[in-house]
Amino acid sequence: MAGPHPSVAATRVAVRRCLADVPSGSTVVVACSGGPDSLALVAATVHEARAGGWRVVGATVDHGMQDGSEAQTARVVEQMAEIGVDETLAARVTVDPGGLGPEAAARRARYAVLEQVAEHTAASVVLLGH
Numbered sequence: 001m002a003g004p005h006p007s008v009a010a011t012r013v014a015v016r017r018c019l020a021d022v023p024s025g026s027t028v029v030v031a032c033s034g035g036p037d038s039l040a041l042v043a044a045t046v047h048e049a050r051a052g053g054w055r056v057v058g059a060t061v062d063h064g065m066q067d068g069s070e071a072q073t074a075r076v077v078e079q080m081a082e083i084g085v086d087e088t089l090a091a092r093v094t095v096d097p098g099g100l101g102p103e104a105a106a107r108r109a110r111y112a113v114l115e116q117v118a119e120h121t122a123a124s125v126v127l128l129g130h
Contacts (some may be wrong), residue, residue, distance in 0.1 A: 007040075008040070008043075008044070011040050011041065011043075011044040011046045012047055012048055012097045014044070014121070015041070015044040015045050015047075015048045016052075017029040018053065018125070018127065019045075019048060019052055019125065022052070022054060022124045023052065023124070024052060024053030024123055025053055025054070025055070025104055026054055026055070026124040026125075027054065027055045027056075027057055027121045027122055027124060028045060028049065028054045028055070028056050028057070028124065028125055028126075028127065029057045029058075029059050029114065029117050029118055029121060029123040029125070029126040029127070030042050030045045030056060030057070030058050030059070030080075030085070030125060030126075031059055031060070031061075031078070031110070031114055031126060031127065031128045032058050032059065032060050032079075032080055032129075033060065033128070033129070034060065034072060034075060034076035034079065035129070037129040038129035039079060039083070040129075041127055041128075041129045042056075042058055042079075042080055042083050042085060043083050045048070045127060046083055046084045046085060054082075055086045055087075056085045056086050056087075057085060057086060057087045057088070057089060057117070057121050057123065058077075058080030058081075058083075058085035058087070058088045058089070058124070059088075059089045059090070059091075059114060059117045060065050060073055060076040060077060060080070060088075060089075060090050060091075061090075061091050061092075061093060061109070061110045061113050061114070062090065062091070062092040062093070063092075063093055063095050063106045063109065063110070064092055064093065064094065064095070065095060065102065065106065070092075073090050073092070074090075076090070077090050087121075089117055089120075089121075091113045091116075091117075093106075093109040093110070093112075093113060095108070095109050096109075114126050114128075
């Protein structure tokens with residue numbers, strides 16, 4: 001039987017290395033936008049959590065900047081659950097550019113939510129695809 005595709009194997013190895021010092025039983029938050037990179041990160045983390053004994057929380061942030069973002073957020077939550085995370089969390093934020101520009105302001109809002117999620121879940125680490 002052949003092993004996983006090389007890109008899947010490489011992602012799993014990267015996650016394993018990132019979590020090498022995280023004690024078994026710890027919570028790991030994975031940020032997921034619903035794009036292929038972040039879904040791959042969720043899948044690799046769920047896979048590695050089986051051996052590492054970690055609890056995986058998938059978190060997504062709806063920036064409310066595009067039509068249909070609420071439905072997209074619901075799809076991401078479903079996808080993370082199907083992949084096998086232990087818990088899903090979704091948050092909607094209001095993005096205030098405040099002189100930063102929309103992308104930087106969205107990133108700032110997203111990171112603030114992820115800090116809150118990490119605190120709420122007592123996570124040891126938050127993984128980001130980009």
